[in-house]
Amino acid sequence: MQAGNLSIGDLGHQTGTKVETIRYYERIGLLSAPARTAGNYRSYTKDHLNRLSFIRRARDLGFSLEQVRALLDLSDDRKRSCSAIDTIAKEHLSEVDRKIADLKALRRELNNMITQCSCGTVADCRIIDSLSP
Amino acid sequence: MQAGNLSIGDLGHQTGTKVETIRYYERIGLLSAPARTAGNYRSYTKDHLNRLSFIRRARDLGFSLEQVRALLDLSDDRKRSCSAIDTIAKEHLSEVDRKIADLKALRRELNNMITQCSCGTVADCRIIDSLSP
């Protein structure tokens, strides 16, 4: 493998992604096909690493692959009009805010359980209430 | 439908869940089978509504069904030892903290894009960097 470039296994290790998943992202056009070595091995750059890391973390946050694609397009598509970027970004922003609020409520309940446990009491668990309507 | 009780469609509307998905959760034992009306319709209670709301929002936050099951068990299983609850809750807590941090970074970048857009400039987009290694 050439200096500065990464094998598919390297990329997998550094992002916590299975090799098969990386090839799957390439197949569906989410991650661009990298250069190949003489022996037909995929040879990735730092850009691929950053992009894959973004994809994985956005997925972990509950965004669908199509939403991830839209977020990546915000970054890629220089031809897109400013107002379009603005609209899409604002949509995602409100979704992100909602998720942060939900996670904070869940966090509070988990924390309650831990502190109650360590002081020996088992008070009523309100974990379901934390994410109820 | 009896007073105070909910049809599967009501439950779907109030939680943003497809009817088929609710039946799927029942089939895999995530949501308990409700009482039936004379006409064999499912008749849900407020408890079902709260539990389903929790499931949907936890799924939206990127937890797997098995993780959701574990979180619900924390609330259900009164026989579980305090130290077990403590361990599981702490694991989930650190994952929740990581997700909050990632969402805040993403939020910051989306916000940057919006403010840049509204003042007419199109500076370099750093959205990918926000969730890079």
Added chain:
DNA sequence: GCTTGACCCTGTAGTTGCTACAAGGTGCAT
């Protein structure tokens, strides 16, 4: 009281997003 339409039922097949092989090639160390 009978029809119409919105809802519900079970069952099964399809989609998304991976994940796990199988069968074989590459490349470096001993």
Added chain:
DNA sequence: ATGCACCTTGTAGCAACTACAGGGTCAAGC
């Protein structure tokens, strides 16, 4: 030159829905 860890394509399976098909229920309106 022979392991061994890694890579290749291809296909099949799994998780978590999602979308029918084919039929039953029920309240509203004529």
